[in-house]
């Protein structure tokens with residue numbers, strides 16, 4: 001199954017020259033017959049899919065077969081991820097009993113599992129063994145590349161196969177790329193990452209775009225230079241390309257993009273509510289508990305001291321850390337000592353604006369109290385008291 005590009009992709013990718021070079025080098029290494037594994041991790045929307053999509057062209061040039069599959073929690077049936085990658089041809093035609101004996105046996109086993117999901121352990125073990133063999137031998141004839149996307153959502157049996165392979169070292173004559181978000185945390189994924197790390201896998205953390213690349217992406221999307229007001233909003237995206245695309249798309253859809261002397265800029269504020277809604281949907285995957293705490297944190301500002309959030313929330317500091325750990329791993333907040341900083345002010349604003357008026361006033365009142373206790377300057381405390389009215 002191939003992954004399809006989201007609207008908003010511009011080509012070539014901005015700000016990713018080094019990462020593209022790295023991947024191309026690794027693909028050439030695999031094309032020379034050496035197995036390489038890459039763990040590509042990055043926050044939601046940072047550009048993992050876009051980057052691995054770029055491998056298509058290089059694979060074609062190097063005549064390396066490319067197999068890709070994307071895990072989704074919806075398709076959680078056993079071995080879904082590996083079946084998609086290995087048993088279905090890129091044309092979409094089923095492989096079925098027409099393939100090699102191993103593939104035929106696997107097809108039978110999977111069918112039996114579907115029919116009777118509570119079936120014998122022996123069936124799972126056999127399928128694990130066969131998938132591992134298939135992966136190991138796939139490159140016998142020619143080198144290949146395997147991209148498994150979003151392994152944080154992968155079915156557990158597929159992860160078990162990948163774990164077994166890790167214990168044996170890189171897949172021969174293959175570039176294997178596993179992409180993942182740091183959240184949700186799954187122990188079986190952590191185990192897999194550790195095993196591949198021990199097996200010498202390369203870890204590539206895809207970071208947000210820098211300020212220049214952020215503006216360049218927006219300019220590519222709107223098709224010309226962008227003005228100061230739109231740049232202001234872009235600066236709150238924390239360099240996340242998906243949020244950049246959201247900003248541009250929402251402004252355009254609301255008719256808020258105006259060209260003056262060839263420069264496109266946003267005007268008015270009627271696109272702000274729809275933008276907040278889009279952004280809130282983007283972080284929904286963090287779950288209600290994390291979002292509630294982050295919503296409370298949004299009252300404290302872009303950066304805040306964790307102890308102040310704890311007294312605002314009325315919870316022990318340790319509990320706050322435990323909850324916020326997920327927000328931290330997701331990059332929504334970043335730690336600076338005992339302070340936390342929102343990674344994307346756009347997200348903070350969307351969460352703040354998502355609080356209902358009553359709740360917001362109550363939180364400002366509590367913030368005033370908590371900050372006064374902690375010795376914050378009068379002016380800051382007064383600011384909260386004003387918004388508590």
Ligand SMILES: Nc1ncnc2c1ncn2[C@@H]1O[C@H](COP(=O)(O)OP(=O)(O)OP(=O)(O)O)[C@@H](O)[C@H]1O
Pocket residue numbers: 005006007008009010011012013014015016042043044045046047048049050051150181217241242245
């Ligand atoms: N370097 C880039 N240049 C231009 N557009 C980009 C770049 N990186 C990402 N995009 C665009 O940003 C959006 C999100 O990118 P992408 O889907 O690749 O992120 P992801 O990391 O795979 O996200 P997810 O965690 O949801 O899988 C897409 O519209 C994509 O086309």
Ligand SMILES: [Mg+2]
Pocket residue numbers: 048049050149
């Ligand atoms: Mg993706």
